[in-house]
Structure formats: C-alpha cells, structure tokens
Amino acid sequence: MKTSTPSSSIEDYVKVIYSFTEWQDKPITSTQLAQRLGVANSSVSEMVRKLKDQGLVLHKPYSAITLTQEGVRLALSMVRRHRLIETYLVQDLGYSWDEVHDEAEQLEHAVSDTFIERMAARLGNPSRDPHGDPIPSADGTVQVPRAHRLSELDEGHTGLITRISDENPELLRYLAAEEIDLDADVEVMGRKPFGGALVVRIGSAGRSRDFDLADEVASALWVHSEGVHPGCRMAVSR
Template sequence: MPAASDLTPSAENYLKVVWGLGEWSSEPVTAGLLADRLGLRVSTVSDGVRKLTERGLLDHAPYGAIRLTEAGRTVAVSMVRRHRVIETFLVEMLGYGWDEVHEEADVLEHAVSDRLVERLHEVLGRPARDPHGDPIPSASGALDPPAAVALADAAAGGDVTVVRVSDDDPARLRDFAARGLVPGAVVHVPEDGPGDEVRVLLGGPGGPALALDPAAARAVWVQPA
C-alpha cells in the first residue's frame, strides 16, 4: 500500500475529499460531485480518479460511484486526522477563529509528519472533536462519530444539543458564532413554522429565537439534549 508520503498533495486531497463526502451523506460520490468540491474540471478529476484506481486506492467502475478501497481509506483517514488536529491546535493554542482554520489546515496537513501530529494531539489533551465538532480519528484510524441528524431533520417540540457545524462556509461560521450556535449549545425546536425556514430557540424554551434558511439548518448537526 502506498504511504501518504508516497503520494502527491493532489492525490491526498482526492482521497480525503472522497472520504469526507461520505462522512455525513449517503449520496454516491461521482466525478461531478468530486470536481465541484475540489474546484476542478470533471475531465481532470476523471483522470485523477483513474490513476488512483490503478494504484489500488479507489474503486470506480465506469459511470459508477467512486469508493475508497481499504488502502485508500487508510490514507484518507490519516489526512483527516492531520487536518482536524491542526485545526484544533490553531484554535486552541494560536488563537485562530474557527472560520479561519480550514484553509490553513489544508496546506499544513501535507507538510507535517504523523509524529508531529501525535505530539500536537498530546499537547492538546487528546481531544475527540475538532473546533467544528467533527470527530478526530485516532492514530489507528478509529472514529467515534456522534449519532446526530441535521437540524433541519430534528423532531419538533424538543430540545437538542449542537454537536457539529459544517465548516464549508466561513461567513456562515462567523454568523453562527455571533449568534451562539456552536457545538455544545442547546436549542429548542418549536412546532413546524411556515415555509422552509427553520426556527429554533437558543438555550431552550423561552430563549432568543433564531431563524435559519434551509442550507444553514442542514449545516448544523444535533442530538437529543
């Protein structure tokens, strides 16, 4: 199996993104979806997928879904661990905002060694989650994802705790932070309101009301309080 150090940053990104697209979604990973996430042309992605398939890191039949092989998953999860430990270090030790760390970690994850990542994780107290609530894989690749659903799918009438917020949109992260919608926050989901807008009460019944558009409500993941 190729070690992560034998792969180019581009190849590492392909594997990490394929894994990430399936972490919180059951939607099949296609070349178009992968191209959209990587910001590349579909033809470029198709060629990259072909090369990684030939190396035994991806499994892709023509017109079928793109899947990681076991070897590909090992590399992908190692990159995810690096990324999330680095994000946590930047926030906890260097004072970065949670909206500032994704791109920094995208660069640094290719330059650090597993040994350095392990030391960073140790210095941080071995956290199980990154600043956005995403689980940090162990050094052996084990994961402990929360049993969570998107806020848009949460049952009305109860209290839920925010356990994870998507880091795809820095502006949305800043908005959420300003409004207190962060991991650990408790919100009450009232009975369904009009239209697609999701309305919640921060802190429980009687708390300040927040109105979220559908995309924002799907960027927040919760579990029963």
C-alpha cells in the same frame, strides 16, 4: 499498487471522498468531487483512474466513487492531520473557527507524523475539531456521533448541536455572531408558513433564544438526540 509516498493531490482526493460520506451513507459522484475540489470534471476522471490503479478507490464508469480499505486508511490519516491542525490553530494560536480550514489545508501536507503526534499530545488527544468533526485516533479508529441535520428534524425534536459544517466561512461568522456553538441545547419549534424559515430555540433554560433559520443555516447544523447512543466505531488497520 499504491505509491509509498502519495502526492498531496492524492491525499486531498481521498480525504474529500471520505469526508463526503462521513455524515451520510450516500457515496460521492465525479461531479460532486469536482465541485468540492474546484477542478474540472476531466481532471477528476484522470485522477480517479490513478486512484483506482493504486488500489485506493473502487469506481466504474458513470457510477459513484468509494474508497477501498487502503483508501480509507490514507484518508483517515489525512483527516486526523487536518483536524488536529485546525484544533491547534484555534486553541493555541487564537485563530477563529472560520479561518482554520485553508491554513490546515496547507500545513497538513508539510508536517511529519512525529509533529502531528506531538501536537496531539500537547492538545490532550482531542476527540473532535472546532467544528465538531471527529478526529481519528492514531490507530485509525474514529467515532462518529449519531446526528441529523437540523433542517430534517420535526417539530418538538430536542438535542444538542454536535457538528457545524465548515464549508462556508461566512456562515460560521454569522453563527459566531449569534453565539450559536457546539453543545448548545436546541429544540425545533416549527416552521414558518408556506415553506418559510425553521423556528428553533437554542440555549439552556432561562438563557435560550428563538431563531428563524434559513435552510442553508439549518442544514449546516447537526443535532445529536438526547438519550441516543453516541455513535459507532470504525477501526482501520494501519
């Protein structure tokens, strides 16, 4: 049975488990969870047992980790906090998008639900954060756009950049310097020979530029295809 007030460690774990599967169907493993949290595998094993005892995850030895409905509820609450704080830091306090993740990690555990909801109202209840990740609503509903990694798209594919991974601050700074941002038009032109860079055209007609993107960069950009339904909704009772 879950505790009435989860620790910050528990909140971090369920948030990372949820975030890993938000843009893909593949569940997270203990090793991947350890890598993302920067902790030892033994620490993950101990915490996963605790999460299982509290009814937050499903896990069998040597298998992937999945959230229960209660685990998803808690994760969405923390994701909402994190992404609203990131949005506030960028829009109201002038932070750049490569600076906000670590700040939000600290603040999300410290503020009250009332603070979060007043912040959301002040921001106009945004639907996504500065990196394009969807912000769950207060009732636990989240809409994830249908999108694919740019690195996985074929020549001739067109769409809009709908999400930019925030895992690497240096990469975010590079994209900002190159003026590659959310909602930019993108067209895949092809790939350089012998497994070379992906050639893409980014920008609107008359103002577009061609880029040779390394796989690390192309894998951080997610593209929503034009003419495709924007996504599916997932509701979690709170």
